[in-house]
Amino acid sequence: MISQKARYALRALLYLAARGDSAPVQISEIAESEKIPRKFLEAILLELKKTGIVRSHRGRAGGYALGRPAKDISFADVLRVTDGPLALSPCVSVMAYRKCDDCFEESICAIRKALLAARDATAEILESRNLATAAQQLRRSGAL
Amino acid sequence: MISQKARYALRALLYLAARGDSAPVQISEIAESEKIPRKFLEAILLELKKTGIVRSHRGRAGGYALGRPAKDISFADVLRVTDGPLALSPCVSVMAYRKCDDCFEESICAIRKALLAARDATAEILESRNLATAAQQLRRSGAL
DNA sequence: CCTAATCCCTATTGACTAGATAGAGATTTA
DNA sequence: TAAATCTCTATCTAGTCAATAGGGATTAGG
Numbered sequence: 283m284i285s286q287k288a289r290y291a292l293r294a295l296l297y298l299a300a301r302g303d304s305a306p307v308q309i310s311e312i313a314e315s316e317k318i319p320r321k322f323l324e325a326i327l328l329e330l331k332k333t334g335i336v337r338s339h340r341g342r343a344g345g346y347a348l349g350r351p352a353k354d355i356s357f358a359d360v361l362r363v364t365d366g367p368l369a370l371s372p373c374v375s376v377m378a379y380r381k382c383d384d385c386f387e388e389s390i391c392a393i394r395k396a397l398l399a400a401r402d403a404t405a406e407i408l409e410s411r412n413l414a415t416a417a418q419q420l421r422r423s424g425a426l
Numbered sequence: 427m428i429s430q431k432a433r434y435a436l437r438a439l440l441y442l443a444a445r446g447d448s449a450p451v452q453i454s455e456i457a458e459s460e461k462i463p464r465k466f467l468e469a470i471l472l473e474l475k476k477t478g479i480v481r482s483h484r485g486r487a488g489g490y491a492l493g494r495p496a497k498d499i500s501f502a503d504v505l506r507v508t509d510g511p512l513a514l515s516p517c518v519s520v521m522a523y524r525k526c527d528d529c530f531e532e533s534i535c536a537i538r539k540a541l542l543a544a545r546d547a548t549a550e551i552l553e554s555r556n557l558a559t560a561a562q563q564l565r566r567s568g569a570l
Numbered sequence: 571c572c573t574a575a576t577c578c579c580t581a582t583t584g585a586c587t588a589g590a591t592a593g594a595g596a597t598t599t600a
Numbered sequence: 601t602a603a604a605t606c607t608c609t610a611t612c613t614a615g616t617c618a619a620t621a622g623g624g625a626t627t628a629g630g
Contacts, residue, residue, distance in 0.1 A: 284514045284541070286589065289526075292537050308605070317528060322590055328607070341598020344605045357540050370428045382433075384461060390567035392560035393436050396501045396552065397428070403547035408540065416536035423534035430618065452576070466619055472578070485627020488576045 288364040290318045291326050295335070295360060299352040299413040300426055306338070306345030326364070333363050353414035358405060368405050374398040376405070432508040434462045435470050439479070439504060443496040443557040444570055450482070450489030470508070477507050497558035502549060512549050518542040520549070 293316045298307060309327065313320040327346055330336045337349045348355065358368060362377060369375035373382045374397045381388065388394060420426050437460045442451060453471065457464040471490055474480045481493045492499065502512060506521060513519035517526045518541045525532065532538060564570050 283511070283516070289515075289537070296536060306605095310605090319590060321592080324606080325590090325608095331606095338606060339598080340596075340604095340606045342604045343599065344597085346606090367427070371433075372427070387569075390564065390569050392440060392563045393433070395563060396555040396560065399555070400548050400551045403551050404544050407544045407547050411540040411543070416540065419536045419539060420534065425531075425534050454576090463619060465621075468577075469579095469619095475577095482577060483627080484575095484577045484625075486573095486575050487628060488626085490577090 291364045299417045308345040356409045356412045358408035369401040370397045374401045443561040452489040500556045502552035513545040514541045518545045
């Protein structure tokens with residue numbers, strides 16, 4: 283399961299993507315519209331900023347905007363920031379590989395083979411879905 | 427990421443599958459062979475038993491055996507017992523559906539659409555991999 | 571029958587994380 | 601310079617994960 287943090291992050295980003303323009307939006311506006319605890323959202327946006335998914339302006343007319351075009355921000359990008367690797371085991375993670383603690387021989391591990399296939403399938407989906415396609419779906423549904 | 431419990435469960439079941447015969451195997455034998463904390467393994471096997479994945483005999487020559495043919499025990503079956511639903515959100519779980527706490531309209535939720543596709547992809551893989559295919563891979567690798 | 575070997579069950583512990591909140595500090599613009 | 605904003609650090613509570621402890625129930629074999 284994804285974390286609550288991931289849900290909030292996706293909703294906030296989708297809000298920015300749906301707005302379309304690149305003028306900064308204040309945290310409080312996003313928090314109210316999307317019903318996200320304001321201070322929690324602050325922390326989330328700060329993390330997203332560190333990886334370039336959003337950028338911010340401080341001061342009076344400050345706020346947040348997407349850090350790059352919506353079509354270049356995938357669900358996978360977001361989940362990796364909020365929840366860590368997509369993989370079901372460190373030994374099959376592409377972005378954050380690590381040997382399993384008590385693995386005796388990775389190359390013949392039958393568990394690994396299954397988890398690797400699962401990771402590839404998940405990653406293919408989550409890397410192909412991005413904020414632009416998601417916002418488009420909302421428009422088609424009449425939600426925007 | 428899967429839990430340590432899931433790893434132990436898969437290793438223990440693979441041990442039983444690799445043995446092939448249906449005579450019961452003691453917890454302590456599995457624990458020693460697979461380097462799994464004995465008491466922890468007890469708890470895990472008990473849970474697996476409740477869902478029929480293994481069956482047990484008590485008393486003097488007791489122990490555990492697979493509850494059905496190895497080819498009918500998928501990785502998905504095991505992970506659902508140890509780690510809960512495969513889905514990344516309750517609202518896309520097939521075996522344990524639940525509405526998201528703060529979902530306003532599930533039918534148009536763009537996040538849900540992506541997570542649903544991810545679940546389907548993962549489930550297809552993990553339901554197709556079973557203990558028999560995994561044990562076969564080990565044999566081919568010369569590990570058995 | 572009775573004892574030893576086994577599984578079965580409940581409770582508990584320690585470390586860690588998730589989710590949320592508080593309060594001040596730094597920056598920018600009007 | 602003041603008001604509005606983001607930035608940072610610290611903290612709290614509840615819950616989960618991994619593991620351990622200590623018996624109770626059951627069965628095979630002598």
